[in-house]
Amino acid sequence: xxxxxxxxxxxxxxxxxxxxxxxxxxxxxxxxxxxxxxxxxxxxxxxxxxxxxxxxxxxxxxxxxxxxxxxxxxxxxxxxxxxxxxxxxxxxxxxxxxxxxxxxxxxxxxxxxxxxxxxxxxxxxxxxxxxxxxxxxxxxxxxxxxxxxxxxxxxxxxxxxxxxxxxxxxxxxxxxxxxxxxxxxxxxxxxxxxxxxxxxxxxxxxxxxxxxxxxxxxxxxxxxxxxxxxxxxxxxxxxxxxxxxxxxxxxxxxxxxxxxxxxxxx
Amino acid sequence: xxxxxxxxxxxxxxxxxxxxxxxxxxxxxxxxxxxxxxxxxxxxxxxxxxxxxxxxxxxxxxxxxxxxxxxxxxxxxxxxxxxxxxxxxxxxxxxxxxxxxxxxxxxxxxxxxxxxxxxxxxxxxxxxxxxxxxxxxxxxxxxxxxxxxxxxxxxxx
Numbered sequence: 001x002x003x004x005x006x007x008x009x010x011x012x013x014x015x016x017x018x019x020x021x022x023x024x025x026x027x028x029x030x031x032x033x034x035x036x037x038x039x040x041x042x043x044x045x046x047x048x049x050x051x052x053x054x055x056x057x058x059x060x061x062x063x064x065x066x067x068x069x070x071x072x073x074x075x076x077x078x079x080x081x082x083x084x085x086x087x088x089x090x091x092x093x094x095x096x097x098x099x100x101x102x103x104x105x106x107x108x109x110x111x112x113x114x115x116x117x118x119x120x121x122x123x124x125x126x127x128x129x130x131x132x133x134x135x136x137x138x139x140x141x142x143x144x145x146x147x148x149x150x151x152x153x154x155x156x157x158x159x160x161x162x163x164x165x166x167x168x169x170x171x172x173x174x175x176x177x178x179x180x181x182x183x184x185x186x187x188x189x190x191x192x193x194x195x196x197x198x199x200x201x202x203x204x205x206x207x208x209x210x211x212x213x214x215x216x217x218x219x220x221x222x223x224x225x226x227x228x229x230x231x232x233x234x235x236x237x238x239x240x241x242x243x244x245x246x247x248x249x250x251x252x253x254x255x256x257x258x259x260x261x262x263x264x265x266x
Numbered sequence: 267x268x269x270x271x272x273x274x275x276x277x278x279x280x281x282x283x284x285x286x287x288x289x290x291x292x293x294x295x296x297x298x299x300x301x302x303x304x305x306x307x308x309x310x311x312x313x314x315x316x317x318x319x320x321x322x323x324x325x326x327x328x329x330x331x332x333x334x335x336x337x338x339x340x341x342x343x344x345x346x347x348x349x350x351x352x353x354x355x356x357x358x359x360x361x362x363x364x365x366x367x368x369x370x371x372x373x374x375x376x377x378x379x380x381x382x383x384x385x386x387x388x389x390x391x392x393x394x395x396x397x398x399x400x401x402x403x404x405x406x407x408x409x410x411x412x413x414x415x416x417x418x419x420x421x422x423x
């Protein structure tokens with residue numbers, strides 16, 4: 001790892017001042033992706049700005065029909081939260097399945113979505129629930145937040161402060177975890193929201209995306225059987241050493257069915 | 267260079283370190299606490315697990331400077347005098363190891379598992395929650411037994 005200057009600001013304004021105008025500076029949240037990439041020298045920064053001590057970025061709050069999760073809230077906190085479990089049980093499942101317990105003790109929601117790994121779990125919840133990403137400057141619709149492979153709508157110097165998830169009527173998340181990393185070989189988040197059914201897929205493309213045909217079928221009938229005749233075109237899906245595009249296309253429907261089954265009231 | 271002050275196994279330690287110094291490097295190379303092992307160095311295997319402010323983390327994927335002001339416990343800090351920690355004793359009694367390389371991380375992770383999940387741990391829970399620790403001897407049967415016994419022995423009496 002190349003050396004850098006380390007900063008640990010105590011408030012958001014100081015953090016923003018440290019990175020604004022400095023393209024060589026990088027925000028550090030949980031570090032579960034950033035530190036490995038620095039160790040491998042895949043990335044190099046002049047300054048790391050650690051958000052750990054910015055207290056306003058922490059916490060989980062129920063706000064009317066929404067659940068607001070602070071950017072540096074750790075996966076373990078989300079997985080263990082009664083508020084989350086009561087409001088969006090699929091998010092409990094999702095957060096509790098990221099990496100391993102020791103990674104969940106450190107990784108954060110803001111870090112995960114800012115990194116926008118194509119196989120990360122959280123992007124599917126942001127898109128699948130129609131969430132809003134809140135930054136120190138504006139609010140960004142979840143629909144337009146993920147723009148490509150490790151690419152987001154965030155501008156230089158912009159800091160995610162929280163994610164606001166509208167509480168859905170029903171939601172479910174299922175993934176095929178990579179046996180070593182637990183990243184999603186393919187993961188599907190389904191939600192019946194007040195504004196319609198959403199199906200978001202992670203791990204199968206360069207970025208998270210919605211499965212329109214599955215959404216249409218589930219809008220007519222929110223049941224696993226509604227997806228019996230739905231197929232996904234493998235063209236354009238990820239194909240790698242772990243799974244072919246055809247395998248992933250098939251997995252999307254299998255996982256969507258399981259997610260719907262898990263979402264229905266017991 | 268950044269100045270780092272942390273309490274490690276009950277002793278206050280202060281040093282100047284490069285910002286890029288990993289927590290595990292600081293523990294092993296600066297403090298010579300070599301009980302914390304580096305296995306994969308990619309946050310997969312868990313051999314480097316330590317407790318920071320009571321919570322288990324992988325110290326190969328953490329910067330020492332991040333933990334300025336923190337309280338760190340390593341495998342060397344578990345026992346009281348000559349008395350092993352109940353989880354250490356359980357690993358000894360159940361023979362929860364073969365070569366022993368993963369054992370410090372296994373024990374630190376097991377204690378964090380008890381913090382998260384309580385003293386009554388069934389086998390499926392232990393196996394699932396042990397996701398972040400890899401034993402290349404594949405000696406998991408005895409490790410699982412050891413964690414179950416150790417968790418039970420940690421129960422306050």
